[in-house]
Amino acid sequence: MAATQDGPHGAVQRNVKEPSAWARFFDGLGPADTLAEGTRVALGALFFATVGPFVFASAMLSTLWEAADRGFDGGIFLSGREQTGFLVGTVAPAINRVMHPFNKRLVKHEQDAYMVNAVLLLGLFVPLLFVLCGLHTLRAGYVSPLLCIAYHQFRIGPFVMNFGYVYALAHREGHAIAARTGLWRAPYDKRGPLRYIFNYWIGLFFGVTPASFDVGHSIIHHKHSNDELDTITCADRPRDNWVSYVSYLPRFALYAANITTLTHFWAQAREHGQPYWRHFNNTLFGSGWYLGFVAVAAQAFGGRFALCYVVYPFMEQVLLLMMANWSWHAFLDPLNPLNEEVGSTTILNGQINVLNEDAHVTHHKYPGTHWSNTPSLLEKHRAEYDSHGAAGEHNVHAYGSVFKNTHVFEVGGLCVAAEYAELARRFVGSIPEGRAGAVLGVGAHERHLLPEVPSCPLPQPVVEELLKARLRYCWHGPRAKAAAATSKKDR
Incomplete structure (x- = not known):
């Protein structure tokens, strides 16, 4: 039963039975749209069933790590004491303070001095762990489940904050690339590897597909902002419905893999020419860069290793960023x-x-x-x-x-x-x-x-x-x- 009312400020009426999520999701759709949506629901459900348990378990372990870091002060969930523990609340800020006088020389904005430490941790140490895990796989002859879990937990960090910062920085860097500027002090803002480091290097270990932020997000999403041409729009379905959410997954996955970004700019380029051909080529290059990374990992350490250590982070980010985008644009x-x-x-x-x-x-x-x-x-x-x-x-x-x-x-x-x-x-x-x-x-x-x-x-x-x-x-x-x-x- 649900409470309803006549309009957003009318009299509340109780005990009116609410249609099921399934009924509301398919309501008003014709046969062709029903079939299409049903297919998307099935594909989304398959993705959730195969990947969801691993991502959920990883997020829970990350939350427990953060709670343990603060001695479970305030409990585990919604404690109000998040990120106050020894490692996250004391050690990390202390390192940033000590390194700040040197680091600030490398960035445009002094507040971004921490990025240097982020690059050292996420761009050097995480890849080193990645290689060590690969070497262990070669020596042992199999992918160790415990080692794989430990690697991914370290990678995403306590309270999923490593993941959060990688995506926030890849996001900001993507806008800077699209605007032909950069986050680093000259000359590194316009040339050199630092200009692309979060999208084209660090992001590879976190499932970021190069060009998804600097092209797909910055140029398509920000131009169309949830309208019918936005490749990740959620405005064509009810957002208070779990069936809608499951059916949305294939759309977001195709965006995350750059597929709908490529098809979007291919169609625009054939009709209008430049600059859409440039956007298409940049997306094609970014996609090839990511696939090349997958191929190198598979060649060096085996296909199962590449699946567990490279492909899984991509599927992880689909589930996590999909929820973020849904939340940012759920209301109309x-x-x-x-x-x-x-x-x-x-x-x-x-x-x-x-x-x-x-x-x-x-x-x-x-x-x-x-x-x-x-x-x-x-x-x-x-x-x-x-x-x-x-x-x-x-x-x-x-x-x-x-x-x-x-x-x-x-x-x-x-x-x-x-x-x-x-x-x-x-x-x-x-x-x-x-x-x-x-x-x-x-x-x-x-x-x-x-x-x-x-x-x-x-x-x-x-x-x-x-x-x-x-x-x-x-x-x-x-x-x-x-x-x-x-x-x-x-x-």
Whole structure:
């Protein structure tokens, strides 16, 4: 049973039976679309069944590692003490402080001095472990399961933070490559291996397909921003539905493998010529680079080793980044799907705010800006998140998709599980006034210094219905056409 209401601020009606996730997913689809979606669900389910248990177990071990590092202070999950342990909260920051005077000479922005240490750990030490594991495989004659697990746990790090930083830095570097700039101080920002190190070297050990960020993400996703031409759009399906999520996996996997990026630019290039041929060729080169890495690993250490140590990280990132993208773009304004403050999620006081990625609206408005500029840009556009004060119980759609005290994976999981009540408890809807530079997530050591972000003043049932409407609205695709036809018929 579910609670519904007449519109986002109407009277709540209880005990109305909700259609099943299956029924809602296939509702309004014709035979051809039903077959296509059914095929995608089957392929997604197969991927989840074969890879999901390993990724889930790895994420749990990573969480346990972080909890053990802090002596289980506050418990294991949602402790509020994340990243305060000896290794993560003391040793790593101390190394960054000691190395800072030297490291800052190599980067454009002093705040990025830590990147040098990241390159040493992730670009030298992890590859060294990779080779040692390969040599052990050759000597033993088989892939050791325990050694493989240990390698992957070290690779992704406690609380999956190594993984998080690799993808955040590959993301930022990808935008810099697309803009023909760089993260490093001249001359390394325009030439040399450092300019491409996260996408074309470190990323290989984490499943990054070169060109997926600097071409597919930077040029396609940021241009089309979840519309029908975006190769990773989720706006053509309900986002509060686990069946939708499973069916979305093949689409995201094809993007992650550069396949839909190649087909997109092939079609554009044949019709319009340059610069699309250049984008196509860059994507082709990046794809070949990755496949070459797989081939070298297989030739050196065997096919099973390559599957476990190279292909698995690719499948891992598909599952993890797919959830991140789903969360960032789960909500749509039914009255104006181009409303960026609704269409991209913002998280305040977030628990995993890597390089200020939690301000996703700001990132879409200013994709090339340095992450340290995000707080001031968030404040600059603060009034837009509640339509310059117009939001309220009689204008609920004027609230932005702003949440607090959560993280991207939790928001995405709550959306897929249709946990509207939990989402509503975290919903803020606007950026609080007078808090410039003190609303985005920080480390747990400083989190207690941030004042509490006030909750949305709307009654919780109203917020639940608002979020449900945003999660279920389909902007384009067969469901949008079916809804438009039904609406026209009703008139």
